[in-house]
Amino acid sequence: MAYLNGLKCRECGRDYPTEPLNVCDFCFGPLEVAYDYSTIREVVTRDGITSGPLSIWRYKDLLPASGENPVDIMTGMTPLIKANNLGKELGLNNLYIKNDSVNPSFSFKDRVVSVACTKAIEFGYEVLSCASTGNLAASVAAHAARAGIKAVVFIPGDLEQGKVINAAIYGPTIMAIDGNYDDVNRLCSEIADNYPWAFVNVNMRPYYAEGSKTLGYEVVEQLDWQVPDHVVVPAASGAMFTKIWKGFNELACLGLLDGVEGMSFGEDQNSVHHPSVSTKMHMAQAFGCSPIAAAWNNGQTHVVPVKPDTIAKSLAIGNPADGIYALKVIKESGGSATATPEDTVAEGIELLARTEGIFTETAGGVSISVLKSLVESGAIKQNERTVVYITGNGLKTQEVVQGAVNTLPIKPTMDSFESAYNG
């Protein structure tokens, strides 16, 4: 069972029942899940977690949907790899890659959608829906297929065929909208208001977003129940960034970190900061869509929306719903936000592939490029334990690294081979 007290407005604190809602009727603030941590504290243990399934559902007591019958395509427990080669190139002795590109639909979105889909079925929905330029559409379609319910996904009409196939193979209804970015947002908002569907990042959003906490839990478990000194996280809406921080602090408050005493969550569960969580949260955005990094670097407490113009399509959210909360996390953790130039994104992808054998999509290229700049600026020191989150697979954005192709054409003879090989 899920240990919930309901939903709570992040701005005015008003309480709501556990229902498919995402906005406070009074102040229009976002609703967040309110947990019954006093019960969770009694039931959750490290042994209970480690004896659970090899998926995000090993953390079922900390998720807002019932773990008894989850919609699980075996998402999570992705590798945390000691990146010695990349570390050597950058001058870091303690660098790790959290490779979330190996999830079932090849991105971290499986974490949030698994939770949203499970909750949608609890609520009795028969249609799972989203608007997406790629990763989310594939994940929604895959989970709906697993759950045996209908999926309806909305995509921009000019989306590349490869990305459409990534979702289409699971058999959803795909609506390709003939319009610009704003048109797609607007239509989907109207549809979400008018159709009785579980729209994963609209009426399911409070539950959906919590799935990203598992990116924090897993790293802690894989580091023998310790938090890293730094994390580098790509950001679009900012939700994943804030939830990784929340995950670290939840484990600390519940007394699950190694050698750390638990503590109360206080009144505002979403802002709790356990003093033992010293991780600096570094946000990575691409320059062409970096509203949160711009706000941080200009010292603003609000985020001014932008029109996305970036090759990192999976990070192209110009109006980030969790932007202001991400700014608070950066401040609280002593972290940073960096907008990396667009021409460094492919360089980051190639650097990770060349050193660690991991092929990431553009969001991962953004993270690696930002990691490099953080090391160069001295923000991350040689021996500090650093985790970089790689959230999507390179096969999804092959077009941005076509320059990596450098074949040597030869005839089917040894002479031709040796001539070409020896240069």
Next chain:
Amino acid sequence: MANKRYIFTFPTNMITEPVIFNLGRDFEIETNIRRADIREDAGWVILELKGTEEEIDKGLLWVASKGVRVDSISGDLIQG
């Protein structure tokens, strides 16, 4: 009649302009502010608009034409 929720983001040069007052005066739209943060250099207002779909669309086009950005309060729905 429709009830729609938006966030208006004001650039510096529009901070002193009575955009929301004019929106209610010049269009058949009832405006209802729920939260706001207005500073010297920029500001945002979260509000509800009540009116016909057609009138709200016309009003929002006018607001955008003044240089004020109009967005859904839920952030961008389309995700990567």
